[in-house]
Structures are given as structure tokens and as C-alpha cells.
Amino acid sequence: MGVPQLSRRVLQRLMRYYRFLVEVTAKRPVRTITSGEIAEALEIDATQVRKDLGAIGLIGLGRVGFDVCEICRAIRTTLGFDQRHEAVLIGAGHLGLALLNYPGFATFGLDIVAAFDVDRRKLGRTIGSCRIRSVDTLGSFIRQRRVPLAMITTPAEVAQQVTDLCVANGIKAIWNFSPTQLTVPKRVLVYHEHISLGLSVLAYHMNGRVSPA
């Protein structure tokens, strides 16, 4: 395919470029942008920006820079947002329901096709376009439908058990929203969503120490 292997860091920076360009173009019509402009807005070194865009085959033209649409298209293709990815969500508590109701996932090709919970009172309810099912049927659902991604929003105590069940049934990736570390085989990717990064910046600021931009 000629597609390079990109590190997690590069992928996340590409996502930040993408988000920035979508926001900029939503405000005013912009056709081209330089690596320096992206770099300044995101506080990243301009050389790094050029290197990252180069890694996905984009080369800027001197002072004119890059075509915005071209960057966006290349990033979407590289990250795989133009593909449809099915996901299951496990744990239909407040956070689970917030994610089920989040309208933004479709833009990135993510489609939550089922939600699972242990609470019998929740079963059968429909949230978004998703029916809440018994966790007893989770394994067979993943296996039969070959669902690649599980979003885990259970309490920490049961997250590993749910993960093991997903892994045993062939899941490829876990998006972990529960506040605990998960152990998985090497072939499975875990992305742990942490709330604490933001808190570090906010608490520091509230202490009156500095105003990070």
C-alpha cells in the first residue's frame, strides 16, 4: 500500500492539524495555509509540522504553503475516517449514555451498533439508534458481527473482566473510559481515555502560577 507506519504521537498531531483546519475553515474561507501558521496556532515546531505532513505525502509550496482541502483529505484517509468502523459500548451509565448520544462520531466513521449492560431495568431501551442488550450476549455479538472496537464505560472493578470477554471473542481495539489499567495481548490496542491531563493545566493555572496559552 505504500502507507508508512506512523507512531501514536504522529497520529495525534495529525488529528490536531485536522481539527484546527476544520475549525479555521468553519469561520472563514481559507484555501491555503503554511506550516508556520499551523505551527503557531498549535504551539508545535514548524519543522515538525512539515515532517508530519511529509510523512503522509504532502509537500508545501514555499510561501503559499499547503492546500487546506488536500491536507484534510489526506489526514482523513490516513487515519481511516473514510472507512466505517463498528463499535460496541459496554456500560450504559451516564458516561455511556453521553457517548451514545454524541453526534460527532459519524464524522470519523465510527458507528456504535450496540450497547450492553448488566442492569435488567435498562435492557431493551433504545439510546440514539442503539438498543441496550444484556451483557450475556456480548461475546457472541462481537464474534458473529466481527466488531473491531469496544468502548468500555463500566465501573473500574469489572472493566478487566469485560475486556477479557471482548478479547476472547476477537476484538481488535479497546477504548477504555474506565479509570483503571487494562491488560491485553499484544495484538489488541488499548487507548486509555484520561481526564487528568486537562486537570494538570487547569489546577496549575488556578494556583495563579502562570497562564499557559
Place this chain on the structure above:
Amino acid sequence: MGVPQLSRRVLQRLMRYYRFLVEVTAKRPVRTITSGEIAEALEIDATQVRKDLGAIGLIGLGRVGFDVCEICRAIRTTLGFDQRHEAVLIGAGHLGLALLNYPGFATFGLDIVAAFDVDRRKLGRTIGSCRIRSVDTLGSFIRQRRVPLAMITTPAEVAQQVTDLCVANGIKAIWNFSPTQLTVPKRVLVYHEHISLGLSVLAYHMNGRVSPA
């Protein structure tokens, strides 16, 4: 005070070191750790780790490395987790309720003292230790109690309006969970919580391109 001004990047890395050390010590008793061990676990350059720890006054001892408790204490003090910070939450939807029920904030000194919503049916309910109040009283609450932080979990359409109200009443920082950009004066810090960074890594992996560790 002799406290250095740290950039957002440094603060976030310090938070990652802290989280990593708390996780490690929860699993097994560890008294000392080297910058190389931290660097390897988090995929950061070891020189960078030493530089960050040096910036908060920590110097490792050759092969012995750093005292784990000392690192944790220094990071907590630097980031301000040993101080109590009051916050209000605006928007008692699913995400708002998930945050109100999250038990982990206390560890970082964060105390959500009130939640606000426009929906009259929600008013007066108590979530966690927090009563849901009418958004009509938000401004005076922030001003009188001098609350420094607002967590915004409203729909995107009203987030700017709520932000303006908070800013007019002296808020210092905004933790933005709504999917929209906010405009604030320079003295106010906005931290925008994005869900899309994780998605970039996950979608790339599901496309079968690579398995970022």
C-alpha cells in the same frame, strides 16, 4: 516563590509521570525509579524526563534514579493538587452527571460545589454532593463564592453564552467539554477536552495499518 513557569506540554508530561508512578506503586512496592524506566514506559525521551523533573527541582542519582514518593510529592505540589479548587458544572445532561459522579476528582483537590441547568425538572435534585440549581443563579453564585473553575457540559449552541456569563462574573478557568471553540479574554484559561485524539489512534489501528504501543 522560585517556582518556574511551566508550559502546558511540561505540565501534561508531569501528569503522565505522576499517573504512571501511582499505577506502578499500586501494583508492587517500588522505592526508586530511573528516568530511563519512566521514559521507556511512556515512550518519551529519557533526557526529556530528566529535564522535566529537573524543572521542578528533582535531581536523580546516577543508576539509583529518583525517589518515587519524592517525585509524586513534587508533582502534586507543582500542579497544585494539594490545594482545594472549587468548580461549578453547567449542563446536567449525561456527561454532566457522569462527571458529578466521578469519584477521582477529590484526589486532585477538585471539588464541584454546584451544578446548573436550564431544565426546571432537574432543579433541586442532588447528584453526588451537589444540588442542581437554576442557571439564572449561576452568575451570582460564581461571583459571591469566587469560584475559579467552570466545567461546561452544555450543548454546543449555548456554550459561548454560558462562558460569557462565567467570565463576566470573574471565572479564572474554563474546562470545556462541549464540542465547540470558546472565545475568552486572555486572563481566562480554556482547556478544551477533545474526544477525537483517541479516535485517531484507534481508527488507524482498526484499518490494520499498524499497532501503536
